[in-house]
Amino acid sequence: MLESDNFVVREYFRKMIGEEGMKIMENVPEGEITDEEIAKLSDTKLTSVRKVLYTLYENRIAEYRTERDDNSGWITYLWRFNYDNIKKVMEEEAKGILKELKSQLEDERKGVFYQCECQRALFEEAAAKDFWCDECSSKFEYVDNRDLIKELEEKIEEIEKWKKEIKKG
Numbered sequence: 001m002l003e004s005d006n007f008v009v010r011e012y013f014r015k016m017i018g019e020e021g022m023k024i025m026e027n028v029p030e031g032e033i034t035d036e037e038i039a040k041l042s043d044t045k046l047t048s049v050r051k052v053l054y055t056l057y058e059n060r061i062a063e064y065r066t067e068r069d070d071n072s073g074w075i076t077y078l079w080r081f082n083y084d085n086i087k088k089v090m091e092e093e094a095k096g097i098l099k100e101l102k103s104q105l106e107d108e109r110k111g112v113f114y115q116c117e118c119q120r121a122l123f124e125e126a127a128a129k130d131f132w133c134d135e136c137s138s139k140f141e142y143v144d145n146r147d148l149i150k151e152l153e154e155k156i157e158e159i160e161k162w163k164k165e166i167k168k169g
């Protein structure tokens with residue numbers, strides 16, 4: 001069970017596995033457990049449990065090992081959970097988003113942009129076409145991107161804040 005009191009972490013987890021997933025994972029004790037036992041504990045369909053397990057596995061929060069019954073050849077999957085990895089997953093996601101936003105911000109700050117009716121182009125590209133787009137037969141007009149830059153700066157600030165919140169608690 002996820003013990004974190006950190007609101008940001010809990011919300012992220014809720015988004016990852018959904019409301020039903022939260023209910024399913026609520027009653028899962030520490031240690032190893034099979035999907036069937038989880039289904040019984042939460043009184044849910046096995047397919048729903050497996051869906052949640054798969055999502056958690058993809059995010060490296062759940063892992064399993066298999067045990068083979070020598071007589072029947074039956075394979076049992078024993079699951080265990082590492083909730084500490086949620087923060088790692090979140091930090092990686094924040095890092096990835098920040099990298100993208102910062103590089104976009106840099107492009108916007110460096111470039112001078114023009115826009116026709118079908119596309120946005122750098123000054124150099126628009127100038128090379130004599131500020132006329134043959135594709136849509138319209139003029140390339142100067143674009144003021146100050147609002148976009150401000151928007152990007154605000155988004156970056158927001159993600160930075162979110163990243164700090166992850167570390168708390």
Ligand SMILES: [Zn+2]
Pocket residue numbers: 116117118119133134135136137138
């Ligand atoms: Zn055009």
